[in-house]
Amino acid sequence: MFVRHGIPGETVRVVVTSESKSFLRGDAVEVLEASPDRVPPPCEYARPGRCGGCDFQHVALDRQRLLKASLVEEQLRRLAGVSLDVLVEPAPGDVDGLRWRTRVQFAVDAHGRAGLHKHRSHELEPVDFCLIATSEVEEVGAERLPWPGAASVEVAAAGAQRVVSVNGRVQDLPDVEAGVVVNGRPRRVPHGLVHSVLGRSFEVAAGGFWQVHPGAALTLASAVLDGLAPGPEDTAVDLYAGVGLFASLLGERVRSVLAVEADARACADAARNTHDQPNVRIRTAAVDAALVSRLPRPDLVVLDPPRAGAGLEVSRALVGLAPARIAYVACDPASFARDLRVFLDAGWTMPSLRAFDLFPMTEHVELVAVLTPPGE
Numbered sequence: 001m002f003v004r005h006g007i008p009g010e011t012v013r014v015v016v017t018s019e020s021k022s023f024l025r026g027d028a029v030e031v032l033e034a035s036p037d038r039v040p041p042p043c044e045y046a047r048p049g050r051c052g053g054c055d056f057q058h059v060a061l062d063r064q065r066l067l068k069a070s071l072v073e074e075q076l077r078r079l080a081g082v083s084l085d086v087l088v089e090p091a092p093g094d095v096d097g098l099r100w101r102t103r104v105q106f107a108v109d110a111h112g113r114a115g116l117h118k119h120r121s122h123e124l125e126p127v128d129f130c131l132i133a134t135s136e137v138e139e140v141g142a143e144r145l146p147w148p149g150a151a152s153v154e155v156a157a158a159g160a161q162r163v164v165s166v167n168g169r170v171q172d173l174p175d176v177e178a179g180v181v182v183n184g185r186p187r188r189v190p191h192g193l194v195h196s197v198l199g200r201s202f203e204v205a206a207g208g209f210w211q212v213h214p215g216a217a218l219t220l221a222s223a224v225l226d227g228l229a230p231g232p233e234d235t236a237v238d239l240y241a242g243v244g245l246f247a248s249l250l251g252e253r254v255r256s257v258l259a260v261e262a263d264a265r266a267c268a269d270a271a272r273n274t275h276d277q278p279n280v281r282i283r284t285a286a287v288d289a290a291l292v293s294r295l296p297r298p299d300l301v302v303l304d305p306p307r308a309g310a311g312l313e314v315s316r317a318l319v320g321l322a323p324a325r326i327a328y329v330a331c332d333p334a335s336f337a338r339d340l341r342v343f344l345d346a347g348w349t350m351p352s353l354r355a356f357d358l359f360p361m362t363e364h365v366e367l368v369a370v371l372t373p374p375g376e
Ligand SMILES: C[S@@+](CC[C@H](N)C(=O)[O-])C[C@H]1O[C@@H](n2cnc3c(N)ncnc32)[C@H](O)[C@@H]1O
Pocket: 209, 210, 211, 239, 240, 241, 242, 243, 244, 245, 246, 260, 261, 262, 263, 266, 285, 286, 287, 288, 304, 305, 306
């Protein structure tokens, strides 16, 4: 039985919310014996049956990280056959786990009211604020404005810059202090955001992917660079490159980089973000086993796939490619552990695995693993 709103070790009264053949899901609705790590949820919407965004508002931050560590350990044991003690490191500057989301996507109901989805549901919880959003995102006030005809509203911020992307059959737009993009078409500047990491600037078009926690890009970039230890004679491949975060930073340190990304708009941003780096090439393509097996052998690979992971076929193709080091950046411990098994079965080792709490108050955790082939 999977129980939300509880903490392992507690005695709680549970209401079953869904049943399948092999397990039940439920909400802890009454706490009979509380864990010493239970805290009052700072957000009034983080309650059984209400907003599904946060899983751990009722858990002390240190215990949240221990829970995430045990989740990663369990997936590694179950799916990769690896026994490892995992330490989940806090994001830089994180004090209370709140006000870190630089991008929030709200769904909009038939009355034009913005809200967040309930847990595992298409139903909306109308909210007036979101405590994990940064104050720059919250100052737009999207939750308290009318969005008639819209299906979704995304608010993203980089420092004081903000952009709102609206999708749907949008009618009248409320006045917001931000750039506005409607169904991908710019309405008011800025149409994108500019982030800065380790001395380089990264433009991201509205609605495009950028790491969400304000400290995430630097944390992950530093972990990837530490793990790969790039040298000036190395060649590198950045798979699932987004707007070129890792490709550009590697480009400063190695002989050449090939970045591969499927989304054309992200590739256009990546090309702009690396325009002064003739040694960085951007290729618009889907990463698959055929593409990987046709690559010239690089020394270093960054692998930062979406939640589904790189998959067995791409992982096998990477084993065949045999770079000296791979940095696998993973936001889903289960798909990562499944892929890791492919490398371990082929005799590879994992000299380092770091875990970061880049999504406080939620069950999510980000991993950076270094993988090396036999003999390296
Ligand atoms: C987790 S993001 C990582 C982006 C980038 N590394 C960063 O940190 O900003 C995953 C990226 O993979 C891209 N993507 C998803 N499926 C893909 C595929 N099959 N081939 C190439 N890129 C893909 C997405 O468009 C997205 O930019």
